[in-house]
Amino acid sequence: MPVVVLEDIHKTYRLGSEVDVPALRGVSATLEAGEFLAVMGPSGSGKSTLMNLLGCLDRPSRGRYWLDGEDVAKLSRDRLAAVRNRKLGFVFQSFNLLSRTSALENIELPLMYSSEGLNLREIKRRATEALELVGLSDRADHHPSQLSGGQQQRVAIARSLVTEPMVLLADEPTGNLDTRTGIEIMEIFQKLNDRGITLIMVTHEPEIGQYAKRKMIMRDGRVVQDEPLDRRLVASEEKEKVPVPADDDEVLP
Ligand code: ADP
Secondary structure (H helix, E strand, O other): OOOEEEEEEEEEEEEOOOEEEEEEEEEEEEEOOOOEEEEEOOOOOOHHHHHHHHOOOOOOOEEEEEEOOEEOOOOOHHHHHHHHHHHEEEEOOOOOOOOOOOHHHHHHHHHHOOOOOOOHHHHHHHHHHHHHHOOOHHHOOOOHHHOOHHHHHHHHHHHHHOOOOOEEEEEOOOOOOOHHHHHHHHHHHHHHHHOOOEEEEEOOOHHHHOOOOEEEEEEOOEEEEEEEOOOOOOHHHHHHHOOOOOOOOOOOO
């Protein structure tokens, strides 16, 4: 069964009472479990709108959306939020970590708010495991300001994983990072993808898109290209070709 099915999705924003802005004009796509999709296209082409719909943050004006077999296009906002918490993880360009809490606490947060009713020990265990997965066990007690940008993004990825989502949505995850660090983030994504997580990533950086397995290009609210990447880059190999920036791993006082 596919993880995501979009069928003729339209999204029109209404500005005032008169002006309609068609942001998506008939997007269809199917994603199987284990895919790694890069969504690309110029500014204004509808990428963010599509991600908001995929992320159950908004509903389409028209069309169908099945997530893990569940028809979510018409769910109420509350039901959408529940689906979002259960099935999706999010990674953003700006990390969005809470600055006054440690890396580990940031990762624990989604579990504190989840309906699973886990006890604190179990929450800590799962957060610790997620931190290990992104290679940051030794930074559990650091606050975001004591971590480099790449490390903060790794914490954000661990936070997105701790609820064991089936799909990870990443919006320009390397947008604030230097080249080498960006490739390191792609290395983590490829590792997670190898473990079975389905990834959907918006990026405007063509090189970053090359780490995905499939590339979708949007223009004017439509998909103009959607095909597998036959010359996919392997991040663990590519990162060796790029020098480590002088301030990498810097821990601020
Ligand atoms: P991208 O992420 O590719 O830059 P967007 O999805 O942000 O594209 O935007 C697609 C179109 O929808 C653009 O014309 C944009 O101006 C419009 N748009 C996006 N969000 C809104 C909104 N909340 N209200 C009105 N128009 C919007």
